[in-house]
Amino acid sequence: MSLKPFENESATLTLGELTVENRVDQLELYGSLAITRDRVGLSQALALRALLDAAIAKLQADPDLPEQIQFTPTDRVDNPFK
Numbered sequence: 379m380s381l382k383p384f385e386n387e388s389a390t391l392t393l394g395e396l397t398v399e400n401r402v403d404q405l406e407l408y409g410s411l412a413i414t415r416d417r418v419g420l421s422q423a424l425a426l427r428a429l430l431d432a433a434i435a436k437l438q439a440d441p442d443l444p445e446q447i448q449f450t451p452t453d454r455v456d457n458p459f460k
Contacts, residue, residue, distance in 0.1 A: 383433040391429065393422050398429060403447055405433060 381391040389400040396411035413419045
C-alpha cells in the first residue's frame with residue numbers, strides 16, 4: 379500500500395470504485411467497493427484492511443490526539459465563469 383494515512387494532501391488509493399483521498403487531518407472515502415467471493419475480492423479486502431490498520435495505528439500512536447478536530451470554513455470565491 380503506497381498511501382500512508384494522514385501524511386500528505388496528495389496521495390490517493392483506488393479499490394474497485396472506492397477512492398480514498400489522503401489529507402493530513404482526515405481520510406476521505408467515496409464511491410463503492412464490492413468485495414466478491416473470489417481472489418480479486420480477497421485482494422481488495424486485504425488492501426482495505428491494510429489501509430484501515432495503518433490509519434488506526436497512526437491515530438493510536440498520537441499522544442496529542444484531540445477529542446475532535448475543528449474544520450475552518452474555506453473562503454468563498456465568486457465563480458469567475460459566470
